Amino acid sequence: xxxxxxxxxxxxxxxxxxxxxxxxxxxxxxxxxxxxxxxxxxxxxxxxxxxxxxxxxxxxxxxxxxxxxxxxxxxxxxxxxxxxxxxxxxxxxxxxxxxxxxxxxxxxxxxx
Amino acid sequence: xxxxxxxxxxxxxxxxxxxxxxxxxxxxxxxxxxxxxxxxxxxxxxxxxxxxxxxxxxxxxxxxxxxxxxxxxxxxxxxxxxxxxxxxxxxxxxxxxxxxxxxxxxxxxxxxxxxxxxxxxxx
Numbered sequence: 623x624x625x626x627x628x629x630x631x632x633x634x635x636x637x638x639x640x641x642x643x644x645x646x647x648x649x650x651x652x653x654x655x656x657x658x659x660x661x662x663x664x665x666x667x668x669x670x671x672x673x674x675x676x677x678x679x680x681x682x683x684x685x686x687x688x689x690x691x692x693x694x695x696x697x698x699x700x701x702x703x704x705x706x707x708x709x710x711x712x713x714x715x716x717x718x719x720x721x722x723x724x725x726x727x728x729x730x731x732x733x734x
Numbered sequence: 735x736x737x738x739x740x741x742x743x744x745x746x747x748x749x750x751x752x753x754x755x756x757x758x759x760x761x762x763x764x765x766x767x768x769x770x771x772x773x774x775x776x777x778x779x780x781x782x783x784x785x786x787x788x789x790x791x792x793x794x795x796x797x798x799x800x801x802x803x804x805x806x807x808x809x810x811x812x813x814x815x816x817x818x819x820x821x822x823x824x825x826x827x828x829x830x831x832x833x834x835x836x837x838x839x840x841x842x843x844x845x846x847x848x849x850x851x852x853x854x855x856x857x
Contacts, residue, residue: 661834661843663779670847671771671779676834682845714778718843721793723769723781 628726634734641702643729645715650695659719662700666711736760736846743851756813756830764808767833772826820855
């Protein structure tokens with residue numbers, strides 16, 4: 623099973639400032655065809671998770687361009703260029719390279 | 735617009751059974767793999783099971799293998815999760831989720847999630 627490790631656990635942010643979340647996997651998520659099987663999700667309070675970034679760096683439909691994903695292999699980063707109040711919630715990374723699909727422990731983003 | 739609507743949750747005794755349907759609309763259902771993901775109270779999401787668009791292959795987490803069965807009816811645009819021999823640790827909100835790639839092979843990740851249905855296993 624691929625273990626996903628996120629940091630930090632909690633991230634207090636100031637509106638308008640940047641934020642960054644790290645996700646590391648116990649095995650490389652880079653498939654031979656060049657795709658990194660790493661997604662980022664945001665679960666806002668009281669809501670279902672929503673897809674932000676798929677295959678490591680592709681923004682999902684409707685996701686603001688202040689969100690970006692980067693990284694390859696076993697080391698990935700989600701960046702928010704300028705945090706807005708609506709970005710609060712828990713962010714999860716998830717690997718889909720191998721069954722069982724596994725999630726990181728989550729990073730709770732809250733406004734200072 | 736993609737819509738996924740789960741139902742069938744509720745309170746069940748340990749050892750009991752439940753069947754969760756998920757009605758899908760807004761996309762070509764048979765072209766996409768579908769999955770069930772659960773989330774226990776206060777915990778992160780846990781992948782449970784997936785099925786390819788054709789229904790030809792299914793995948794399960796070890797924690798539910800042999801007890802849960804995923805299936806789909808492409809003529810009715812509906813995904814199912816049959817849950818038997820339920821345990822207290824199966825208590826969670828169960829989400830159905832649509833794959834973000836129409837690839838016929840494998841699971842790629844989830845671009846749409848339902849609102850979830852709560853399953854509580856308790857005596």
